[in-house]
Amino acid sequence: MNKTWASGAIELLKHAVGHINLNTAFDKRIAFISTDNAVEIMVKIYLSLPKQFFGDERPSKKEIDDCNNSFTNYLSLLVKCADKKLIGFDPGDIEHYHRIRNTLYHDGTGLSVDQEYLNAYFVLAKLLLKRLFNVDFQEHHEKVSLEKLIVNWNHIEEYLTEISERRLVDKDTDKWAEEFSEGLITMNLIEDINNLRQLRNKMVHSKSIDNLELREALQKSKLVLQELKKQVENNREAIKDRNFFYEPSISDIKGKLTLNKFYGPPTFGATPDIDMIEQVWILNLDKTINVHQHDHNPEEGINSTQYNIDRIQLAPGKHNIDFKKYQNKIITVKGMFWGEHTGHHFTPVLMSVIDVLA
Secondary structure, eight states: OOGGGGHHHHHHHHHHHHHHTTOSHHHHHHHHHHHHHHHHHHHHHHHTSOGGGTGGGOOOHHHHHTTTTOHHHHHHHHHHHOGGGGTTOOHHHHHHHHHHHHHHHHSOTTOOOOHHHHHHHHHHHHHHHHHHHOOOOOOOOOOOOHHHHHHHHHHHHHHHHHHHSSOOTTOOHHHHHHHTTTTTSOHHHHHHHHHHHHHHHHHHHOSSOOHHHHHHHHHHHHHHHHHHHHHHHHTHHHHHTTEEEBTTSOEEEEEEEEEEEEEOTTTTTSSTTTOOEEEEEEEEEEEEEEEEOOTTSOTTSTTOOEEEEEEEEEEOGGGOOOGGGGTTSEEEEEEEEEEOOSTTOOSSEEEEEEEEEO
16 A cells, blocks of 8 residues: 555654653653544545545445544444454544543643553554554654763764864864865754754753753754764765874875965065065975874964965975975975974974975
8 A cells, every 4th residue: 555645644653752752741642642643544544545445345425424523433434444454453442542632632731641551552553554554663762861962972073083183062163164164074064063062062061951852952963973974984085184293293295396485574574675585385285184283282382283274384404305306296295294483484384394205
């Protein structure tokens, strides 16, 4: 049978599942009402199915109209026309639970429903879905807890750290976007992660937790984690080649070597007419990189972490490299990174070159 006929009932049962394990009077009440609504829709939809699903036992339009929107009458008509599908079902059980639903619906404020009744009616609804529409409903009773949200967030942080080599939970939104603007993960995912971070912080620091809000946050965390994992795995090689560390670590980077002119002393560009011109070797990178401080270095030091670096000023240092023969060529340079700290440094990150691999 086409599953479309049962789509409304399936949605209602899914809604019931979302409340079953939240363990409050309100959630049990909503779950029970949704289950009953699913049963009522199943009965009405089945009675209105085309003739090929019934054969000669299909109810007439007059019989359906005579039900006068009475659930009891619809149920009686279903038993008459589809008794073979209802073997083992006692219509009285369904009517009993339907009366409980009416009480909850009309006088529900402050009322709850016994968990055993809820479980029993939900099982009946699933069986009825199978018998009438041949659809197996697979619910997933995942226990919602703040612990699961925290665990998922920690996994998200692990993937983010793989990209940036630092924790991001306390960073501001603008810095976030800047650090991941190179397409390693999408801006939509960045926004989702940022929203989830705010939800996570709200839950962790709240004196009381709204269970429905927690369920939504947990579901969001699963979706974000799934998408982040996929994007990181697709870009793992690019991520690996993007993160470097300052001295004493030795790094290899690739780019085009050019000789560039900059304003030097006395004002380094503030008064160009009197400033000297300095010529420096610049390696224009194939792709942007991040250069990270070592854990033992203070964030305020000259070697502070820099992101999305696309140009590196080269210093030959004691190795006395002859850069002229590599001018305007694509080369790979081996050396140690360090941060700018004088007016003669024209890029945020520089490199003391040890060797050139043309």
